[in-house]
Amino acid sequence: MDSEGKKVVVLGCTGSIGDTCFKVLENLGTGFTVVGLSGGAKIPKLIDRAHRWRPDKICVADAEAVAQVRSAVPGSEVVCGAAGLLELATMPGVELVLNGLVGAVGLQPTLAALAEGKTVAMANKEPLVMAGGLILDMARTGGGTILPLDSEPNAIWQCLKGEDPKELRRIILTASGGPFCGRTRGELRDISPAEALDHPTWKMGPKITVDCATLMNKGFEVIEAAWLFGVAIDQVDVVVHRQSVVHSLVEFCDGAILAHMGKTDMFLPIQYALTHPGRHTVPIEPLDLAALGQLTFAAPDRENFPCLDLCYDAGRRGGTAPAALNAANEEAVGAFLGGRIGFGDIADLNGAIMADWSEGDAADVGDVLAADRVARQHAEEWIARLER
């Protein structure tokens, strides 16, 4: 696959999405050439990936890493930081950008790639939460396409294949409920980072795993789905489904519901994004329904997991409210993982920032980034007050 096929850039290539992307590319065998890679803290893994895929360009986090990667991978150009990510996202000849970045950092590379008419396969949901309208506008004007890599929006996309969007009544996102499903807010208060990082069904990076435990991830997916599939926030429902076998459902105007089911493995949605509208075999055992026995569904616990409704609220308010919530949450999760605040403080902090937020228009990316900065500042002040 080194000399032909669609040219691909993988942003965030050393994370869990990156790991799966490369397994999918190996499985497909031909049709794709990796010409750009970005990685953050895991430099040895980035160097291994570069030796395997021989990209033209590599982006690292900072100048220090540039020297290290440059001497280990002399055949590739090495760039760094936010400017480097933009360079990678806009490489000439690249058709597909796989965005496996974590957080707001993925916003500008996404916009830049779409502006040049590229296809961006998004596992990175925060940009869509922050600036879904701007991203869709950019895709329209630049001629780019957004493909969902995450299991839920990917499932919805598959369920809607060939359907008339006007006949769609409701999207139903499934949620595993996270590791603390069934606990009360009091019991959640002193959860440790190690406990929060132990997800029952999906193996993922630390930020999204904490977001799953607070249900913030599901709330973000509500906002993301509303943008991606052109429905109102209140047309997106959430149902807790502990087995993570039904990846999401859609309901049509006649009451018919289509569900997407499959093994709990990111390999499947990622490969579909790369092969659609066709399909390709996978090295994964098929789902054994009889062995599974039963599937369960329940309403989410909105009282003990208030982050879900904070997302609905931010989505309804619109403007810069979702960007502010995302920024507050990134700061909160960082502070929790760093041992500065407790698990229960994440929801409190997010709620406090949103209660005081007066949203303005998100007319351009400057508005969104300004909201992001201000909300982070408010969050940091909140954390500092708690620490005193």
Ligand code: MG
């Ligand atoms: Mg998901």
